[in-house]
Amino acid sequence: MDMFCFQCQEAAKGIGCTIKGVCGKDSNVSNLQDTLLFILKGVAALNSELRKAGLAEPKVNKVLFDSLFSTITNANFDDVAFSIRIKKTLKVRDELKAKAIEAGISMPTHESVSWSASTTEEFEAKAAEVGVLSEKNEDIRSLKELIIYGLKGLAAYAEHAFNLNHENEEIYAFMERALAATTQDLSADELVALTLETGKFGVDVMALLDKANTTSYGNPEMTKVNIGVRKNPAILISGHDLRDLEDLLVQTEGTGVDVYTHSEMLPANYYPAFKKYKHLAGNYGNAWWKQKEEFESFNGPILFTTNCIVPPMDKAGYRDRIYTTGASGLPGAVHFPDRKPGERKDFHAIIEHAKICGAPTEIETGEIIGGFAHNQVFELAGPIVEAVKTGAIRKFFVMAGCDGRMKDRDYYTQFAEKLPTDTVILTAGCAKYRYNKLPLGDINGIPRVIDAGQCNDSYSLAVVALKLKEIFELEDINDLPIAYNIAWYEQKAVIVLLALLSLGVKNIHLGPTLPAFLSPNVVNVLVQNFGIAGIKTVDEDLKLFLQTEKELEEEFEK
Known part of the structure; x- marks a missing residue:
């Protein structure tokens, strides 16, 4: 088999994708993701040991959650980006090793701490040895993968909270400890316990993100969202990251360019802080999997802030209108880098692109209602x-x-x-x-x-x-x-x-x-x-x- 991946619901034949992912990722990307995850285990193991001595390296937090997030289904299809990420992660890992040696800390013995390479070909080849099927015991493999996939979801929410300046070191410490634990010879009972602990920290990270969102943008409120269109050129923003939406709305204000939410970005319309932007025109389309036809009819550029990308066909009319940022990536798409401290991401390129595009083609009319987060429901409790x-x-x-x-x-x-x-x-x-x-x-x-x-x-x-x-x-x-x-x-x-x-x-x-x-x-x-x-x-x-x-x-x- 060229690859093996069974992390999403669409795993081929209900077993796993072995030639190409149903999601669209090719074997090169899949294998690079496996190798990246392998190296991240070494990083986690090292920083976990350093943390015990009060010497944890702060930059490891972002390395872990950003890289784990990038391997989520439908997030990043760019093999070049993954090769670069592996090289940077190896550099961070080796810095941690040097720090541990200097402090006299015992080095974890797992191969992920010592293995090294420098070429994309070597990175891809390594996946055959360290990928999912390298764990031969089916039940142990199942439990370890359940933990790892939980950590990937946890990492996604930690990144969104981080982007809004909300962090929790206990969550970071657990991510390291749990990822490092998947390199150890643990019993099924120990792994079941760790699985439930992963869930406990899942609650914690969602509570952290809830606090980050509501303190930044107010409590969501019952809202009717327009699903029709206006006559202005527009940008469609997809994914989940509200900070990216904020940056885009600030920079498009007064430009004559409208902004529409797509799929999981719909709930942004429920937040009071976003309602003040009159050019936030509503929601366009449906769930992520319908994007091929809906992106064609939107006519303007699309910004992916996170996962939920369906790789477009080579002849797709909207292919050159896709932009990515954050953990997302697509070969050929312009990628906006991380924002610098105290600054906004520079979305100038996509805004200028939007100005030369036609307005969205209307595909439906009316309104949908939402905004029932816990605060709004409590107001309706009676x-x-x-x-x-x-x-x-x-x-x-x-x-x-x-x-x-x-x-x-x-x-x-x-x-x-x-x-x-x-x-x-x-x-x-x-x-x-x-x-x-x-x-x-x-x-x-x-x-x-x-x-x-x-x-x-x-x-x-x-x-x-x-x-x-x-x-x-x-x-x-x-x-x-x-x-x-x-x-x-x-x-x-x-x-x-x-x-x-x-x-x-x-x-x-x-x-x-x-x-x-x-x-x-x-x-x-x-x-x-x-x-x-x-x-x-x-x-x-x-x-x-x-x-x-x-x-x-x-x-x-x-």
Whole structure:
């Protein structure tokens, strides 16, 4: 095989991609990512030892979260960028080794601390020895990869918080320790414990990012977002990084160029600080996987701030209109470098490009409503609690997570359509595009789709659940009238899942397929300890979710 990757939901044949990724990455990029991850383990192991002696190197934090983020599905397809990143990471690792030797600190013995090379060909070749399949024990491999993918999601959220000047050294220390632990000969039980600890820090990092976002831009508020278009030339901003959006809005103000959000950037429209920009024109399009046709019709340039890139065909009319920044990358695309301390990123090039482009072609009209992060929901707590007590709301369904291109994801649209009218959907992430434009109505003025925001705003859904547990004076969060039917695609969904497990949430249904990286034995552990399950048909799952305890007892007796 030319490569092996099974980190996303679209792993080929439900097993793994071996020739080219379904996501679009080629074997060169995949192998460079494997080698980068291998070297990062050495960096983590070294800095973890230095940290114990009070000598941790601060720049390692960004090296780790930025590099881990770059290996998330659909983030970076640029082999040259990965080769450069490997060389820089090797240099940092060797600096750490010198610092450890000078301080008399024992050196970790794993090969990731000592191996070295200098050419792209050597970097790619190394992947065959250190990639996913280098761990021969299927269950140990499964648990280690589950931890690593959780760390990738954690790293993404840590980077967004960092960009807004919010950091937590405990999170950084855990990232180092957990990544270093994947080089060690740990038992399955030890790895299960580390997996749950990863979830605990997932909660911490999402809380940190929530604080970073709300202190910078205010608390999201219930908002109607335009999905039509104006007549001005425009820039479409995709991904997740709100700081990048801020920089772009400041620099486009007064230029005659509008800005539209795309996919996971939609929730930016809910923040008070962004509403003051009159040229923030609304949201264009749907979830990430529809971008090929929607980018053609947008007509203007597109800025990717993070993952969710679908590599365009060579003949795609919008190929030369794609720009990247942050952890994202695409061969041939202009990449905006990191901002310098105290400065904004310079988006002059994309703004000038936009000025010579036509206005977006309208593909839909109307509005969608969102902005229900925890603060906004708390303001509606009275009506919500009353609706639950009176039976107007029978049950909440958490349908957060990712969308994807597979046909079987139509399940989530059909599920939403068939939900009884006395139920409410709680959502976050791009999974909402499967149903957020359906005419599902409201319950006593409460929208039946309550959108908390981006995937990281799943934290808000957890905060809301914990608050309801307190209001209803329940001992167990699982006693709430909340069912979890979550869609996943990539590694940020993995850290959200682990975060929910660490909070004690059970009986989560995960689809459209269970992760290929989970071995049968690891799946059994998740089923037995946490009630994790896949999905079946819409009708079967609705029956299961909506059965009362009495009905379940009667069925069991039969």
